[in-house]
Amino acid sequence: MRGRLDVAIRDLEALGYEVVVGRCMDGSGHISGPAAERAAELTEMLTDPAIRAAVPPWGGETAIDLLPLLDFERIGRPEPTWVVGYSDMATLITPLTLLTGTATVHGNNVMDTPYRTPEGLLSWLDIVAAAQGGPFTxxxxxxxxxxxxxxxxxxxxxxxxxxxxxxxxxxxxxxxxxxxxxxxxxxxxxxxxxxxxxxxxxxxxxxxxxxxxxxxxxxxxxxxxxxxxxxxxxxxxxxxxxxxxxxxxxxxxxxxxxxxxxxxxxxxxxxxxxxxxxxxxxxxxxxxxxxxxxxxxxxxxxxxxxxxxx
Structure with missing residues (x-):
């Protein structure tokens, strides 16, 4: 499905976003790399002030293997970075919010981003760009x-x-x-x-x-x-x-x-x-x-x- 990922990245770039593609992108199996490497890369993204959102290409399968490898205190210390995703990503984003108080978005992943959002709904891009304190319906x-x-x-x-x-x-x-x-x-x-x-x-x-x-x-x-x-x-x-x-x-x-x-x-x-x-x-x-x-x-x-x- 690399073709879909390329479409999604081009769409984000057309909106003015710079897209950084991580190292752990092996698509041959159900995970994109060893747990320790994925945990290290996610930590780097969530503690890098230049990265404003970390969004997976797809929902994932066994993200639970990252939980004991993540330093939630370190991740929650800098200015928060948005983490977006659903399905198995809930295994990460829900604990992240519960343990650090950082808001996370249970919403579309990168591969779904090119879809036109149905009337009445909002995409993850609408959410992360919203003004703090302003309600959205x-x-x-x-x-x-x-x-x-x-x-x-x-x-x-x-x-x-x-x-x-x-x-x-x-x-x-x-x-x-x-x-x-x-x-x-x-x-x-x-x-x-x-x-x-x-x-x-x-x-x-x-x-x-x-x-x-x-x-x-x-x-x-x-x-x-x-x-x-x-x-x-x-x-x-x-x-x-x-x-x-x-x-x-x-x-x-x-x-x-x-x-x-x-x-x-x-x-x-x-x-x-x-x-x-x-x-x-x-x-x-x-x-x-x-x-x-x-x-x-x-x-x-x-x-x-x-x-x-x-």
């Missing part, structure tokens, strides 16, 4: 892709999302309006579940005790696995301070007797907080900022999430 576009991803090998220049299905947010826990505020934190269920109960996913002291807006999304695991994962995360305390839970729209398969929505409700219904599903996040764009102050509104008349970088 995202609303569901009302249309989404029914399945799968584009093949970048044969369609390196694709710029339009296929939005062939209709749908908006869905409240799972009951009826009535939702209007709730808190600090955003979350990520991909399949990857974060492996950190449950460890210091890397400890929300107990995050954001000085403020209520949290916790978001989760599934990539590909079936409903039974997602149900078990969410139960485990809840038992480990990840949702203890949740004022509401946002659940990303997913193409992951249902089980024969359990849908993805039912899996979420089974695991998280006991929290007793609003649960809003089919939100566009993670494997379905747009961008949510870990650490941002958020307000979620979901009524019969409107659905929106407002984020403020403060």
């Amino acid at each position: 995202q609303t569901p576009p009302g249309r989404h892709r029914s399945d799968g991803f584009d093949d970048y090998r044969s369609h390196a220049f694709v710029r339009d999302f296929t939005l062939d299905a209709e749908g908006t947010w869905t409240r799972l826990d009951g009826t009535g309006d939702v209007d709730v505020e808190g600090r955003l934190i979350g990520g991909c269920t399949e990857t974060l579940a492996n950190l449950a109960g460890t210091p890397y996913l400890d929300t107990s002291s995050f954001a000085a005790g403020e209520p949290l807006l916790v978001y989760v999304e599934a990539c590909e695991d079936n409903a039974f696995t997602i149900c078990r994962n969410l139960h485990g995360m809840r038992l480990a305390g990840f949702f203890d301070r949740a004022a509401a839970v946002l659940v990303g729209r997913t193409h992951a398969p249902h089980g024969p007797t359990l849908t993805q929505h039912e899996a979420v409700l089974d695991a998280l219904g006991p929290l007793g907080v609003p649960i809003v599903a089919d939100v566009e996040c993670g494997h379905v764009a747009p961008s949510l900022v870990n650490g941002a102050r958020g307000r979620v509104v979901h009524t019969a008349a409107r659905s929106e999430i407002v984020q403020t970088l403060d």
